[in-house]
Amino acid sequence: MPTMSTRHPPGELVHPELVCGNLAAAFAFYSAVLDWGSTPGLVGPHLIATSDGIDCAGLAHTITRRHDVPTGWLPYLAADDVDHTCRTAVDHGGAVVQAPSDVGDAGRIAFVADPHGAVFGLWQAGPVPGRHRIAEPGTLCRAELITPDPYRTASFYAAVLGLRWHSFAHQGWPGVLQTSSPHLDLTVATQTATPPRDVAHWLIYFGVGDLNRALHTATEHGAARPPDPPRGDPLADARTGRTTLLYDPSGEPFGLMQPPPPQPGDHTAPRRDHVQR
Numbered sequence: 001m002p003t004m005s006t007r008h009p010p011g012e013l014v015h016p017e018l019v020c021g022n023l024a025a026a027f028a029f030y031s032a033v034l035d036w037g038s039t040p041g042l043v044g045p046h047l048i049a050t051s052d053g054i055d056c057a058g059l060a061h062t063i064t065r066r067h068d069v070p071t072g073w074l075p076y077l078a079a080d081d082v083d084h085t086c087r088t089a090v091d092h093g094g095a096v097v098q099a100p101s102d103v104g105d106a107g108r109i110a111f112v113a114d115p116h117g118a119v120f121g122l123w124q125a126g127p128v129p130g131r132h133r134i135a136e137p138g139t140l141c142r143a144e145l146i147t148p149d150p151y152r153t154a155s156f157y158a159a160v161l162g163l164r165w166h167s168f169a170h171q172g173w174p175g176v177l178q179t180s181s182p183h184l185d186l187t188v189a190t191q192t193a194t195p196p197r198d199v200a201h202w203l204i205y206f207g208v209g210d211l212n213r214a215l216h217t218a219t220e221h222g223a224a225r226p227p228d229p230p231r232g233d234p235l236a237d238a239r240t241g242r243t244t245l246l247y248d249p250s251g252e253p254f255g256l257m258q259p260p261p262p263q264p265g266d267h268t269a270p271r272r273d274h275v276q277r
Helices: 023-034 082-091 150-161 211-220
Strands: 013-020 037-040 046-051 054-061 072-078 095-103 107-113 119-125 140-146 164-170 173-178 186-189 201-207 235-237 241-247 253-258 274-276
Touching (some): 013 023, 023 046, 023 054, 072 253, 082 095, 150 164
Parallel strands (some): 072 119, 140 186
Antiparallel strands (some): 013 072, 095 107, 235 241
């Protein structure tokens, strides 16, 4: 299990967070689908979701966020200096939707919208260590940016966070924003906004061991499947496995992903990343 004793490099995805109006209902749903545990959050009405005892996501009540921060899932991206990163974002066409603030002694956060309106969090790690798990069942497996202009968007994230653009044409994705993590890049899609969103936004996918079983559990607990999936439902891909889009009981979109089975001769251990933040 790789471990980092230093901060995440700028632009690396630290963790996903759900901003919602009912923490108890949201956690009940996602814990049923993804087998989560929980610990109390750092400040205000907030929960930390855990997978096998390791932090994997946050759930924050809307009263802890300004009204400009939308409900739903969004990613936190690492920054060495949140205040400086916010100024750089504004210089390159973005907007600060929640000004930098301290989260106790754990770190410093802010919320920024890119030039097309996709909101994401910034996380500047403080002295309090924490671990985070990705790319396993029950944890973050993909962060997908839905935007009408991927190339302008890529230049914004490159200037603000140093992310590198890698172009390729595959299943409607023009490319990825490459991070320093060997486990997770940020996928960029050019499709129209996922309802109920009417602007660019981030879409978070969580890993599952059995997609059919997870779909059954999700729908039993109030999730809805889109009537007209953007790329098929579920979408099968030899490289990434099977994915599907769902709406949780409050109407917020999220995705599920079942990784492809190991290929003959592939002895690679499951992808995982335990880091401090």
